[in-house]
Amino acid sequence: MAALSAWFWNERFWLPNNVTWADLADPEPGVEYPKAGHLLSALPLALGIFAVRILFERFIARPCAHILQIHAEVSRTAVPNAILEKVFTSITKSPDWRQLEGLSKQLDWEVRKVQRWFRHRRNQDKPSTLTKYCESMWRLTFYLSIFTYGIHLLWQSPWTWDTRHCWYNYPYQVLSPGLYHYYVTELAFYCSLVFSQFTDIKRKDFLIMFVHHLATVGLISFSYVNNMLRVGSLVMCVHDASDFLLEAAKLANYAKYQRLCDFLFVVFGAVFFTTRLVIYPFWILHSTLFESWEIIGPYQSWWLFNGLLLVLQVLHILWSYLIARIAFKALIRGKVSKDDRSDIESSSEEEGGGRNASLKGENGTNGHLTSTTWQQDR
DSSP states (O other): OOHHHHTTHHHHHHHHHTOHHHHHOOOOOOOOOOOOOGGGHHHHHHHHHHHHHHHHIIIIIHHHHHHHOOOOOOOOOOOOOHHHHHHHHHHOOOHHHHHHHHHHHHHTTOOHHHHHHHHHHHHHHHHHHHHHHHHHHHHHHHHHHHHHHHHHHHHHHHHHHGGGGGGGTTTOOOOOOHHHHHHHHHHHHHHHHHHTTTTTBBBBBBHHHHHHHHHHHHHHHHHHHHTTTHHHHHHHHHHHHHHHHHHHHHHHHHOOHHHHHHHHHHHHHHHHHHEEEEEEIIIHHHIIIHHHHHOOOHHHHHHHHHHHHHHHHHHHHHHHHHHHHHHHHHHHSSSSSOOOTOBBOOOOOOGGGGEEEEOOOOOOSSSOOOOOOEEEEE
């Protein structure tokens, strides 16, 4: 274990040349540098945040939903059937016509009855509007609170106005209480998302979001250990800027305030494109790639840190494409069509009736996209 620890905490990987852990271990009185042990406080805090979320959704979000007349829908339950259940759990899409005919003959059911069973079975797993409203209200509250705190903290910080201050005197940069609380709270929240994602609304981009959450936790932890908190705080604030707007748009949709929902989504899209495709690459990535190279020079963990930041940028481009695709379809058709990232489908297309086209989205991102929801009959 000692050998493994020595290999993992190799100074030549984590720190610039001519800097050792001993140089950071004994600062002057009243001066504090980040230490890996500080991150352990995020674990109980993550559990606390998860507990607060449960209480918030039950005692604040649900009463608000009832005031807005948002209630849990009652859906029909599929009749238990071992054969159909086995097929349902083994496929990711609705069964095609050949499969339906085969099941119809095997069970001696009409094809329409088999179709209806699969629709009812899918709807059993579909979260209610009330559930989605409570989830979004919690995320809106957190994102808006942490973004407000981040703006207040960074407004007074010199590196906000000149990113070269992120690298001056690195790594001997003092850890302030405000920066510590900002970092640990963000880390705890995303730790809570890693395991709560398995209990939240399941969506098609589950794997993408899981990778995003892990990358975010890794970035926050990594940047804390090697004292890249200044540029890390900029990354977090830039990502928080659009998340609360998306959740606000989703809440407006669930409450059936369609015009407000559309307006908020437009604002969200504008902020998302500006922060993720302009500010992030041309301000933050430019600083981490070029200004840091010029001031402190590259070292091993420098390459990994920038690699993780570039992974986030790839995700930004992917999500921007999805948002632009949704917006383009809305302009062409005059209404929003189904999002590729939608929840478990609930339309009654199989029966040839009126279809409920829905755009449904994911949970918030620090840096993670959480798309809004529209529901329109067509």
